[in-house]
Amino acid sequence: EVQLVQSGAEVKKPGESLKISCKGSGYSFTSYWIGWVRQMPGKGLEWMGIIYPGDSDTRYSPSFQGQVTISADKSISTAYLQWSSLKASDTAMYYCASAVDYAGAFDIWGQGTMVTVSS
């Protein structure tokens, strides 16, 4: 079964760092793009960026460039989204999703990781 499994919910304080993960299985992880999507509480979907694990080619939304880092470790079929200094406004559900190409649709989604940032 093709699936993306994300790491569990996180509760952090402002200023702390965080790295959440997304592990792919059931398909060739290096042949598909992995994107990250933010959904703030009660709000819509926002495209953050995307990575091709095969060669680590990464693209970011201008809204998230410099705010987060997307990476991948193809040896363990895992993509990551990380923050160096969290803010309360980073509180949201974060989804990873796979796509055949960087311009195309996300056909497989992870279950989501809820990140709560509160003092």
Next chain:
Amino acid sequence: QSALTQPASVSGSPGQSITISCTGTSSDVGGYNYVSWYQQYPGKAPKLMIYDVSNRPSGVSNRFSGSKSGNTASLTISGLQAEDEADYYCSSYTTSSTLVFGGGTKLTVL
């Protein structure tokens, strides 16, 4: 990058057809045939319903169809059913080599 414009809500009765619009610009919706539609139930991950404007993934009901005219894409759901009540989002590739989502539309089945 501004979000694509969708109506906040639409509604319809069982058996009817509804259409959700998604308006962008020539730099996104109008410039590429990379428009997708997603269905999301509360507390669940989105599900791909339409890709490349009008293609349905395997397993998606043929009651769902997509189209595009100029800078506006549309999702039509025919034979509306109670289970279709959900939030729907469009997305498009852009000239900035990024993707952008619409603001989302809440579909209510009356």
